[in-house]
């Protein structure tokens with residue numbers, strides 16, 4: 276993800292699934308480094324509290340203690356959160372309205388891992404990924420794990436983010452799986468999940 280963020284230099288990262296906020300803080304930190312590089316190139320002073328780059332997180336349940344920790348983090352000025360289901364129409368509309376203010380958008384999907392939910396997220400948010408940017412779909416590896424790994428989950432082999440990616444790509448030639456990333460990583464939670472937008 277660090278290499279992708281450096282390559283794309285997004286001004287907006289959209290993430291479904293916040294949980295404790297780990298990936299939000301990671302993304303915000305990467306954006307802060309991009310801002311710092313911009314400032315150095317421009318010969319300007321870097322003020323870490325000022326940024327036009329943002330991470331937008333969506334979660335159906337942002338727990339009070341997680342929200343408090345994220346909002347008090349030094350990266351908080353770069354983070355915006357929406358509480359609601361990522362596939363609710365009102366949430367999708369809010370995300371599209373916010374994304375309209377940005378030009379280089381990276382999308383990361385890491386919420387409910389069922390086929391149906393991820394396919395709905397792909398339909399809602401993959402179109403927001405800019406040309407040459409990516410829609411990264413996490414936990415596609417569920418397809419490659421034994422079914423017994425997920426006894427108490429609605430997802431498993433045959434019903435997971437990877438099957439949703441395969442379905443989505445049948446009618447979306449503007450995206451392709453970038454296998455170079457998974458081949459380089461050797462171990463990843465997102466095999467077939469790095470979708471590059473071609474046009």
Ligand SMILES: C[S@@+](CC[C@H](N)C(=O)[O-])C[C@H]1O[C@@H](n2cnc3c(N)ncnc32)[C@H](O)[C@@H]1O
Nearest residue numbers: 292293294296297298334335360361385386387
């Ligand atoms: C795997 S965790 C996210 C982890 C986070 N991306 C990270 O790496 O730090 C999944 C999250 O998805 C959220 N979630 C589940 N169903 C959802 C839905 N329908 N819409 C949005 N978020 C959902 C859960 O509440 C949970 O916090």
